[in-house]
Amino acid sequence: xxxxxxxxxxxxxxxxxxxxxxxxxxxxxxxxxxxxxxxxxxxxxxxxxxxxxxxxxxxxxxxxxxxxxxxxxxxxxxxxxxxxxxxxxxxxxxxxxxxxxxxxxxxxxxxxxxxxxxxxxxxxxxxxxxxxxxxxxxxxxxxxxxxxxxxxxxxxxxxxxxxxxxxxxxxxxxxxxxxxxxxxxxxxxxxxxxxxxxxxxxxxxxxxxxxxxxxxxxxxxxxxxxxxxxxxxxxxxxxxxxxxxxxxxxxxxxxxxxxxxxxxxxxxxxxxxxxxxxxxxxxxxxxxxxxxxxxxxxxxxxxxxxxxxxxxxxxxxxxxxxxxxxxxxxxxxxxxxxxxxxxxxxxxxxxxxxxxxxxxxxxxxxxxxxxxxxxxxxxxxxxxxxxxxxxxxxxxxxxxxxxxxxxxxxxxxxxxxxxxxxxxxxxxxxxxxxxxxxxxxxxxxxxxxxxxxxxxxxxxxxxxxxxxxxxxxxxxxxxxxxxxxxxxxxxxxxxxxxxxxxxxxxxxxxxxxxxxxxxxxxxxxxxxxxxxxxxxxxxxxxxxxxxxxxxxxxxxxxxxxxxxxxxxxxxxxxxxxxxxxxxxxxxxxxxxxxxxxxxxxxxxxxxxxxxx
Numbered sequence: 001x002x003x004x005x006x007x008x009x010x011x012x013x014x015x016x017x018x019x020x021x022x023x024x025x026x027x028x029x030x031x032x033x034x035x036x037x038x039x040x041x042x043x044x045x046x047x048x049x050x051x052x053x054x055x056x057x058x059x060x061x062x063x064x065x066x067x068x069x070x071x072x073x074x075x076x077x078x079x080x081x082x083x084x085x086x087x088x089x090x091x092x093x094x095x096x097x098x099x100x101x102x103x104x105x106x107x108x109x110x111x112x113x114x115x116x117x118x119x120x121x122x123x124x125x126x127x128x129x130x131x132x133x134x135x136x137x138x139x140x141x142x143x144x145x146x147x148x149x150x151x152x153x154x155x156x157x158x159x160x161x162x163x164x165x166x167x168x169x170x171x172x173x174x175x176x177x178x179x180x181x182x183x184x185x186x187x188x189x190x191x192x193x194x195x196x197x198x199x200x201x202x203x204x205x206x207x208x209x210x211x212x213x214x215x216x217x218x219x220x221x222x223x224x225x226x227x228x229x230x231x232x233x234x235x236x237x238x239x240x241x242x243x244x245x246x247x248x249x250x251x252x253x254x255x256x257x258x259x260x261x262x263x264x265x266x267x268x269x270x271x272x273x274x275x276x277x278x279x280x281x282x283x284x285x286x287x288x289x290x291x292x293x294x295x296x297x298x299x300x301x302x303x304x305x306x307x308x309x310x311x312x313x314x315x316x317x318x319x320x321x322x323x324x325x326x327x328x329x330x331x332x333x334x335x336x337x338x339x340x341x342x343x344x345x346x347x348x349x350x351x352x353x354x355x356x357x358x359x360x361x362x363x364x365x366x367x368x369x370x371x372x373x374x375x376x377x378x379x380x381x382x383x384x385x386x387x388x389x390x391x392x393x394x395x396x397x398x399x400x401x402x403x404x405x406x407x408x409x410x411x412x413x414x415x416x417x418x419x420x421x422x423x424x425x426x427x428x429x430x431x432x433x434x435x436x437x438x439x440x441x442x443x444x445x446x447x448x449x450x451x452x453x454x455x456x457x458x459x460x461x462x463x464x465x466x467x468x469x470x471x472x473x474x475x476x477x478x479x480x481x482x483x484x485x486x487x488x489x490x491x492x493x494x495x496x497x498x499x500x501x502x503x504x505x506x507x508x509x510x511x512x513x514x515x516x517x518x519x520x521x522x523x524x525x526x527x528x529x530x531x532x533x534x535x536x537x538x539x540x541x542x543x544x545x546x547x548x549x550x551x552x553x554x555x556x557x558x559x560x561x562x563x564x565x566x567x568x569x570x571x572x573x574x575x576x577x578x579x580x581x582x583x584x585x586x587x588x589x590x591x592x593x594x595x596x597x598x599x600x601x602x603x604x605x606x607x608x609x610x611x612x
Contacts, residue, residue, distance in 0.1 A: 020572025038151035049514030085539035115233035131191035138186035157192035202226035296518030302534030306353035315365030375412035407448035446479035
């Protein structure tokens with residue numbers, strides 16, 4: 001017969017010292033090779049710069065015997081979040097099927113415990129037979145310009161019973177209603193059919209608040225009554241009070257139900273182009289409710305693009321690049337120096353959110369024509385594609401006739417990046433989009449004029465800009481402490497990280513250098529300028545780009561025990577030591593294997609199209 005697939009979702013160990021853990025499993029879908037699972041899995045908190053790899057393993061339930069593997073796929077959560085519609089798909093190795101993954105932000109707290117039963121259901125099976133009812137909960141979302149219902153829970157079916165009592169269930173308020181307890185929820189009761197073509201017995205649009213208040217609800221089908229849905233239990237637990245807004249923000253929002261969308265503050269010099277006319281929202285677009293406290297994920301889901309600029313220190317204190325052991329020395333064996341390692345690791349993470357992956361590369365601290373330049377273009381092109389392009393521009397700079405000089409002044413590259421950032425946001429806003437810029441500065445020493453640098457950073461805080469400074473080499477960087485002192489709170493746009501503190505692990509470097517960017521982005525758009533995130537981009541299944549199957553199968557062994565939540569018993573480690581190469585590929589990837597246990601394999605030859 002046809003398979004009965006379900007999926008197990010596991011958070012892989014992506015850094016040394018962590019362990020893989022099963023996040024959850026979906027319900028079993030009977031007799032189908034195209035399951036659309038309703039179960040929503042809580043993946044936990046995503047942190048920019050920290051890898052978060054999710055493994056999706058699909059199994060065919062075997063009632064008497066071991067469940068059979070139908071294939072697997074992995075997804076990097078940050079890649080899915082940054083993809084159009086926060087959705088990605090991947091082919092299953094050897095099977096020809098596809099796994100779809102969608103990521104959405106969890107909102108608020110609290111859990112609904114719900115116990116339902118039904119009475120007087122109308123039989124759909126005909127004479128001498130009775131229906132096998134189950135119910136589904138559906139959440140209303142804006143899907144590609146129209147409101148659609150997404151399944152979020154499916155109960156077990158009860159055989160031959162027109163007055164079923166289903167098991168109590170628990171579901172996060174974030175999942176069922178986005179913590180808006182007046183938001184519409186759809187409950188549908190179906191007659192279960194073994195071929196998967198279930199028959200609707202009745203439905204009701206309700207809300208969490210109505211479920212809490214009512215003892216029963218009337219089911220209908222095509223406007224006619226078809227039975228009674230009894231609410232035996234409805235309880236809310238675990239709701240945490242949200243912290244109060246700052247006093248000035250409370251004053252701004254008092255008695256307001258709408259959020260004023262402000263123009264981007266002017267920062268671009270008069271000679272810069274404004275970028276076109278104003279964007280006119282389509283009157284057919286469904287209303288988007290702005291979150292009370294927008295997050296980084298809200299802005300990214302709405303299509304906010306991160307642009308990256310790179311500025312590299314070419315002062316003489318770096319040493320002669322032709323001499324081995326100096327900071328700019330390039331090994332004849334292809335080994336990356338510390339400048340290149342930092343660029344490759346940090347930019348590769350940010351490139352996920354940069355759609356065109358074109359990067360301006362600047363230099364500072366070198367003489368051209370006898371004049372010290374504190375902001376000059378690296379390489380012959382204004383922008384370069386990808387990490388390799390950046391490293392090519394860096395390499396070509398040493399053949400441009402420069403003389404490595406002094407002092408170390410970064411004010412001009414900050415001003416240039418701030419002007420570009422504000423102009424990019426103005427152009428984006430005129431097109432109904434959003435843009436934010438990250439300037440990555442790599443330097444071998446403390447800046448020559450901390451006071452002037454602090455003042456420029458304060459001015460640049462008016463632009464949609466974060467400044468990440470990575471200290472290369474063994475210099476005393478204690479003077480860079482001024483960065484923590486020059487701007488506090490919402491005006492803090494700079495972060496300094498010494499490379500040597502994380503030179504043995506690229507993941508830790510990216511985590512430390514990028515950890516403040518989400519807060520800085522939200523501070524710029526929301527707290528300072530009251531620019532809300534755009535409505536989440538939605539896309540239909542046929543618009544999702546399907547990635548090729550992975551070269552290696554997921555090395556992960558699970559123990560299913562007596563039928564409860566599976567446990568990881570082998571494998572599940574997927575982390576890299578060292579730094580990415582010029583193509584952004586991680587080195588020394590370790591997938592530890594436990595040879596005493598069998599691994600999950602794609603053994604089924606049938607096509608399997610899945611949704612997670």
